[in-house]
Structure formats: C-alpha cells, structure tokens
Amino acid sequence: MKINVLFNHNNADELYFTKKTTVVIDILRASSTVVNAIQNDAKEIIPVATVEFAVKVSGGMFGGQTLVGGERNTRKVEGFALGNSPLEYVRDIVAGKTIILYTTNGSKAIVKAKFSENLFVCSFLNLAAIVNHLNELNKDFEILCAGKANTFSLEDTVCAGKLISELEKTREDLELTDSAHGSIAMNKVFGKNILKMLKESDHGKVLIENGFEDDLKFCSKLNYSHIIPYFTGNAIKLYERLVPQSGAEIAAS
Secondary structure (H helix, E strand, O other): OEEEEEOOHHHOOHHHHOOOEEEEEOOOOHHHHHHHHHHOOEOEEEEEOOHHHHHHHHHOOOOOOEEEEEEEOOEEOOOOOEOOOHHHOOHHHHEOOEEEEEOOOHHHHHHHOOOOOEEEEEOOOOHHHHHHHHHHHOOOEEEEEOOEOOEOOHHHHHHHHHHHHHHHOOOOOOEEOHHHHHHHHHHHHHOOOHHHHHHHOHHHHHHHHOOOHHHHHHHOOOOOOOOOEEEEOOEEEEHHHHOOOOHHHHHHO
C-alpha cells in the first residue's frame, strides 16, 4: 500500500486524482464540520469552490430542504444560513437537509479531488473509522491536506501523520513517500496533545481571536465519531448508506 501526502490543495491538478483513492483533511474546520453534519443526519453535503456557485446551486433547489453554509476568512458569508463552525450543524437544524458548503480551503480541496475513484473526508473526529476502512479497502491512496491560504497547515499534516501511524500498527506493507514520512514526524512532535497543537497553530490562533475557541475543543476530539463521509455524484454522503444490501437483508426488509 503506497501512501502520499499533498500539503496543500493547490499542489496538484484535478486530473491528478483520476482513479485514485483520496482522503481530504481540513481540520479547522471543513472536514470536522462535514463529519458532524453527517453524524447529525444531514442528507448530503455539496461542496463548492466559490461563493457564487454556492448561491447558484442553492437557487435551483426547492422544498425548503436546502441550507447554504460556509465561511470566508473564518466568518459566515453574508446571506448564508450557517457558517463553518461544526457546532452549528446540530441535528435539529441539519437532519434530512442538503447542505451547500463553501469554505476558504476545505470545500475547494474536496472539489479539487472530485475525479477520485474513492474520496473520503477525514478529521481527528473520525480518524479510526477512516483508518479501518482504508485497511479493508487495501488500495494505494493520497492524503490531500487543504492547507491554509495556499500554504502549509500544521493541523492537517499532523492528522495525516496520525492516520498513517495508525495504519503502521497493523500493516507491514506500507510504502511511504517523503511527504508521508514527514507527516509521521510532525505527528510525533505535535500530535501528543491535539488541542494544544490546534491552539498554537496559525489558523487556530486566528479562530481564537475571532471567538471560535470552542470549535478548536470540538475539532480536537479523537475518534468522537464512526462516520465515513464519502463523495459520490457531486455530494458527500454517509458511506454506509451507499453499501448495497445483501439478498438476505433485502428479503428480510
């Protein structure tokens, strides 16, 4: 199993991901928001790369079952129903809803990897679930860190390193690129206390300054959820819902 890490979503072309298995990480905060929204029974999340497209897509949906969420430079976009705080995406608000999501980095990273054969969204919240699934899938994969404003992101890289380190505990066949080795090293140094690392990261400091310290506390929770968000048909959905029923299950239903 070969593993490569891209430290920023701008480091590769869309076509690079064709037929690949990709794991997108944006700890602060898009991947954490996606996990919590799906955990709270959102029907699906449609990631978009621009605010304009978010408005355009939402305008074509009817029935009051669509919410537009996201942020620009940490703040909720004017006119959007929700921001990018995972704590906003509670069951009473998102259950059964389609969410159009735009964020400064995370949604762009997911859109960038849209041609992947398999595309999963990972955070600290659902790390073990992603590790277990990748182990079962048994395919080479890319980890795409969203990064911050076209630059390196400490928290995304530490999460990537922790993911690979967990796989190393059960597999001896890992083939790691230099960036994968580097991510493991970053996790060894900074991954022992996730909340402390988030607070000391560049993006974490900005979020604290803007009143989102509770988001950091939430995003630091390790293995809080068993959810596997999976990108299919231009939307992120709960992976389990996409698994075909067996004949016995169909007969019993």
